[in-house]
Amino acid sequence: MHIPRMIAARLILVTVLSASLVFVLSLSVTDLRSRAIIEAEAAESARNLAQASVNRVEAVLRSVAKVAEGLARTLESGETGDDELSSLLRRTVEANPEIFGAAVAFEPESPEAPGRRYAPYYHRKGGKIAFVRLDETMNYPLQDWYQIPRELLRSGWSEPYFDDGGGNALMATLSVPFFAGAGETRRFRGVVTADIALDWLTATVGSIKVLQTGYAFLLSRNGTIVTHPVADRIMNETIFSVAEARGDRAMRALGRRMQRGESGFAPYTTYAGIESRLYYAPVPSAGWTLAIVFPEAELFSSVRHLTLTIAGIGAGGLLLLAGIVAQTARSITKPLSALAEATKEISEGKFDAALPASTAQDEVGALSRAFSAMTVALREHIARLVDATAARERIEGELRIARDIQMSILPKMPPFLERKEFGLFAVIAPAKEVGGDFYDFFEMGENRLCLIIADVSGKGVPAALFMAVTKTLIKATAKAGRGAAEILTEVNREIAPGNEQSMFVTVFFGVLDLNTGELVYTNAGHNPPLLIRRGAVPAYLPASRQLVVGAMSGTCYRNERVVLAPGDRLLLYTDGVTEAVNPGGSFYSEARLASEAGRFAGQGIQDAAVDTLASVQAFADGAGQSDDITIMLVEYRGAGEPSWPDRSLGVAS
Amino acid sequence: MTRWFALGLWLALAPSPAMAGEGLRKAALVLLWTPQAQFAGYYVALEKGIYRKHGIDLAIVPGGPGRPAADYLGDGRADFAVLWLSTALLRRGAGVPLVNIAQIAQRSSMVLVARKSAGIRMAADLGGQKVGLWGGDLAIPARAFFDRHGLTVEAVPQSATVNLFLRGGVKAASAMWYNEYHLLLNAGLDPDELTVFRLEEGSLNIPEDGLYALEKDIGRDPDLADAFVRASLEGWNDAFADPQEALDIVLRAMREAKIPANRVHQAWMLARMEEAIRPAGRMTGVLSKEDYQAVAGELQRTGLLREAPSYGSFVRPPRAHP
Incomplete structure (x- = not known):
């Protein structure tokens, strides 16, 4: 039940995640691009707005400057009486509503040059024009509006200041120096000043409308805030002190760019903590800076709305997608899950479980x-x-x-005990399959011992049955007075005609005369036995030239003979011995059997037979035994001869 | 919060009709300059009623351009004055019998500032240049500095602003470390653009702000002088203990006087004043004999002062201090 659910979850996860990724990426790009477009447009409109505002301020500053310069040039053109000067000043203020006050301040007398401490000043006061002699109300030569143009010998706008003892208002003053003489003899005689009230500037800059909550402010050359929506800042803060209070290094850098007369767009946080963009542009004639603040939220509100709408649609789409994927996944995994259940039943053996x-x-x-x-x-x-x-x-x-x-x-052990004429020991190592080897020995009449070893062709039950038939026939046919050849001829005559399977058997049949040691034998296609004469090198009896038994009807066998001396041995075996194969693929071979049998010649026959078998098995070294291995060792001891005390008789299987 | 606190303070400290006039001795303190954190201790003591607590109904008279505090003290318009040591010594030499009743600032804060871009990097570079110097006694430390370096400069009277220097009308300007130097920074100059000559360097430490009274006034009412010094030092300790409160008080006084009031600037000033007043983290309030003799000796050496009064006659013993 867990796997299907996991497939569904994985499908949803992968699909929704990748779709979200694509969606968020495209949304981000859209948002960024839209913002860039808006920002570019805003920058353009800010530039226009700022330039228009700067032009308004600049026009006033220039017209004030023009008036003051005209006055200065008038003063330079010739001596002007005090009354004339006074009315000139009065008219200047009256005629120029943007001028708050105007003064002419003369350079006091010094050891180097003549002069007079005299500074008439007209200014607006409660809707009227008031007159003050600044030389009586203040040490005017030490005022910035006097001292700076005096030292620099050029006109310029003062920093905004509170004119204590003069206009008693916040103002900025344009000072134009005027001179006596020309060239080498040119001498500074004093300054003509014209003031503008900060109220007027504040109103002008304050009237600049920027979006909903944006605003404009004016900075002096020193970075002092001259006009600002927050009155407390005016004249009290500079952009650098605000930067210091905020610990804002970027703002300080911005202030320095403004002082250099640059213009541009910069990120800005308003006094109310609102993230904004600030466009700044210089007011060239005064060295001031006009700054316009655009709250980002308003600037980008259309983009934000668009982004939010797209995001909403996208989120809905993603939910729908997730639902569809979940439904599809369930339709796939449900039969799978049922199939898994059914399969489990099948694995428990319920083959009749219904498959969905x-x-x-x-x-x-x-x-x-x-x-x-x-x-x-x-x-x-x-x-x-x-x-x-x-x-x-x-x-x-x-x-x-x-x-x-x-x-x-096969003969039960031990068939012959304590026979003094001979010793016999037989051993058979059966192959896994039923094989067709057999051996037999029995006495036939007085002093005659029959020795039989045989190997039926093929394996399995047919071979076993054929073996049983052959063995029984041989035993039944063997009668005293009959020779080996006669018996085998008789057996063949019995077997061969009905032998439809064409089975046959190789047989070595020997009859040993215990008195003489004469062995009369017939070898019907069997391996030639090994004759181990006492004290001599073992040698095989001549190979058989006679047909196997059962192969052909009417076969006539003939006898051969050999005489054993007391102590001679005869080793009978089947091809399981000589054809035993080692893991290297080579046969045990007759030569090896002869030399191994020679090696064991000094031992008792049981030991010699068992050791020979062990030798074959050691040679095979675990290679599969495909055929029965049968060994029968007979020792002739002579008639009436004393028995070999160290040799015993036995059979093992 | 601050407003309620101030209101509470005002209610607590407003002179009740019963108290006014009885028990409280009227006195006036004239400051060396317009209201600013340089005088935070006196404003704090006044605002928090410390002077009243010590039995004084104090009026603070701001100084400023054209209002020399020593004149106010000399002609009796004020009972106490904040004066620089050099000014006070010269006035004493000129026959005004004023006495140092407490030395507030222990170290000189006066510096000369120049633009590195104008090529001024060491004292010798000032030779022959236009240098803005404050009028009267305030020029003494700078003149002593030039004298010791064997320099002749073209002195230009310096106004209450640093605008002449900012516009390039002078190559160097007088500045107080706690005031004009920071104003320059707040007008956009970076510290690494400025060469600063600390006038106290080179073993000429002319301690500045001290509290002075006329000898005859002290003789007539020694307890008033004692109480005034105690209250003033307490005011300073309070100002340093709670700088934000002190800044609130000072900024209020500045706004009333219609002068630019900038909290960052006043915070800088108060911190620098603490360095000058408590150089080792401890306020002594006493003019050390070594400083007195060094300054008197320098003024005599430069011929500004013919005969210096003895330390004992110039400085009122510190028994009055808490």
Whole structure:
């Protein structure tokens, strides 16, 4: 149940996230671009607004300057009497409403030059024109409006100041120096001043409308705030002291740019803490700066609205997308989940569990149908497997019984105990499959010992049955007085005609005369036994040139003979010995058997037989044994000869 | 908050008709200059009723251009004056029997400022240049400085503003470390653009603000002088203990006097005053004999003062101090 939910969640997450990313990116770009456009437009309109305002102020400043300069030039043109000067000043103030007051201040007498301490001043006071002699109310030569043009010998606007003892108002004064003489003899005679009241400037700058809450303010050359919506700042703060109070280095840098007469756009935080843009432009004739503040929120309000609208639509779209994806994911994962449940039941063996959505035409349907087909196939396969397993178990059981029966046919140990004429030991190492090796020995009449070793062709039950038949026939046919060849001929005559399977058996049949040691034998296609004469190198009996038994009807076998001396041994074996294969793929071989048998010649026959078998198995070194290994070792001891005390007789299987 | 506090203070301190005139002795203190944090201690003491507490109904008379505090003291328009030591010594030498009843500032705050861009980097560069000097006694430390460096300068009378210097009318200007120097910074000059000559450097420390009274007035009412000094020092301690309150009081006085009132600037001034008044973090209020002798010796050496009064006769013993 967890996996489907995770697929749905993953789908929603991935889809919504990537869609959001694209959306936020495009929204940000839109927002930034719109802001840039608005900002560019705002900059342009700010520039125009500022320039228009600057022009208004500048026009007044210039007209005031023109009046003052005209007055100064008049004074330079000739001597002017006090009364004439007085009326000139009065008229100047009367005629120019933008002029708050006007004065002529003369350079006092000094050791170097004549002069007089005299400064008549007319100014507006309560709607009338008032007169003051500044030389009586203040030490005017030490006033900035007098001293600065005197030292610099050029006209200029003063910093705004409170004129204590003169106009008794906040004002800025234009001072124009005037001179006597010309060239070398030119001498500073004093200054003509014309004031503008800050009230007028404040009204002018205050009337500049900037959006809803924007405002304009004027800075003096020193950075002093000359006009400002907050009256407390006027004359009390400079842009640098505000910067210091705020710890705002950028603002200080801005102030210095303003002082250099630059203009531009800068980020700005208003006195009310509102993030704004500030456009500043110089008022050239006074060296002042007009600054216009645009609150960002208002400047970018249209962009913000647009951005918010798009964001709202986008958020709704994302929600819808998430819903659709969730629905789709659920429609995909629901049959998958049901399929998973059904599969779990199948894995528990309930093959008849219903598989869902097998009619759907999509991948899930295909999967479901595949599962369905797999279930049917699995069911059939398991049924076959059960049958096959039962059959195999039965066959294996029967084979086991067949093998037990086959082994029980072989002579039981120990058949001959304490025979002084001979010793015999046989050993058989059966292969896993039922094989066809067998051996036998029995007495035939007086003093004659029959020795049989045989190997039926093929393996399995047919071989075992053929072996049993052959062994029984041989035993039944062997009668006293008959020779080996006669017996085998008889056995062949019995077997060969009905042998439809074309099975055959190789047989070595020997009859040992215990009195003489004469061995009369017939080798019907079997491996030639190894004759180990006492004290001599082992040697094989001549290879058989006679047909195997059961191969052809009417085969006539003939005897061969060899005489054993007391102490001689005869090693009978099947091809499981010489054809044992080691992991390297080479055969044990007859040569190896001969040399190994020679090595064990000094041992008792049981030890020699067992060691020979061990030698073969050691050679095979774990390589699978595909054939029975049968070894029978016989030692002839002579008639009436004393027995070999160190040799015992036994059979092992 | 501040307004309510001030109102409460005013209610608490407003002279009741019963108290006015009885018990309180009227006195006037004339300041060296217009209201500013240089005089924060006296304004704080007045505003917080410390003078009243010490039995004085004090009036503070601001000084300023054309209102020399020493004249006000000399002709009896004021009972006490804030004067520079050099001014006071010269006035005493000129026959005004004034006595130092407390030395507030222990270190000189006077500097000469020049623009590096005008090529002035060391004292020798000032030779032959236009230098703005304050009128009268306030020029003494600067003149002593030029004298010691063997310089002749073209002195230009300096007004109450630094605008002449800012417009380039003089190459160097007189400035108080606590006042005009900071005004220059607030007019857009950066510290690294300025060469500053501290006049106290080179072992000529002319302590500035001290409290003075006429000998005869002290003789007539020694308790008043004692109470005045105690209240004034207490006012200073309060000002340093609560600079924001002191700034509020000073800024109010400045607005009443219609002069530019800038909190950042006054905060700078109050902090610099504390350095001058409590150079080692402790206020002595006493003119040290070493400073007195050094200054008297310098004034005699430069011929400004013919005969210096003895330390004992110029300085009222500090028994009056708390």
